[in-house]
Amino acid sequence: MIKYKVVHTTVYNYSKAVPICHNELHLMPRDHRRQSCVSHRLRVRPTPNRMETRLDYYGNHTGFFSIQEGHQRLSVTAVSQVQVIEPEIPVAESTPPWEEIRDRFALGQPPWWLDARQFVYDSPHIPTSDELRAYAMPSFTPGRPWLAAILDLTKRIFKEFVYDPQATTISTPILTVLKSRRGVCQDFAHLQIGCLRSLGLPARYVSGYLLTSPPPGQPKLVGADASHAWLSAYCPELGWIDFDPTNNQIPATKHITLAWGRDYSDVCPIKGVLIGGGQHRMRVAVDVSALP
Secondary structure (H helix, E strand, O other), X not given: OEEEEEEEEEEEEEEEEEOOEEEEEOOOXXXXXXXXXXXXXXXXXXXXXXXXXXXXXXXXXXXXXXXXXXXXXXXXXXXXXXXXXXXXXXXXXXXXXXXXXXXXXXXXOOHHHHHHHHHHOOEOOEOOOHHHHHHHOOOOOOOOEHHHHHHHHHHHHHHHOEEOOOOOOOOOOHHHHHHHOEEOHHHHHHHHHHHHHHOOOOEEEEEEEEOOXXXXXXXXXXXXXXXXXXXXXXXXXXXEEEEEXXXXXXXXXXXXXXXXXXXXXXXXXXXXXXXXXXXXXXXXXXXXXXEO
């Protein structure tokens, strides 16, 4: 088990006063079978007139705050402590053929699979397509074990796509990413999810963080010092398994999960509406440090 402290600060500076704003947050790490959130605190300046929390449809910790006084600077800082344990990774060749899993979801399944089945369908940022299916097919040869096929697709995206923060925005279609072969972690996660869903396999989007201080002698992972994104895919015999195409790995103790959903639109760290403000600049700083 490894313990971490995560400090995530977002600052907005506005050229004109903002008299009112409403914001939704996904900044509290969630609990799951490999992770527990030990503590979490949130500091917002100016002080909100209203603040509350709830669990959203996917079980993510979701915050809301409203500020109803004029301000030209908004600061949101989340400080969390989490515990993470290593995943149990099965032998890839021992998993069922990928077509078997596809057919089981297409032809019907027990009620407890319904949570996974919703992640087969299109979502706002991830439409299924013949192009995505065609890109995935070299990895999903007939009879190939599910895990071996997904690992091969993960490796291909890692090798064939260039990490380029200037190449895309959140609104860039995944077919454009597929054509340009450039993007960032959220693009690669959306792309791989789209490939899997286009084959009829459940996959969901995961937001979180990477450890920012690598062990001595090892290179820093791409995407550190910022929010990171990867995906989970579902096998009935194994449950959900995470995959990180940006770094070509199955996430383990260096990945900290914030939230999951259909795509980025479900788990955006901070989003909201405001009146006024003119032009604005946003600065995000994330620090992840291991605790003794």
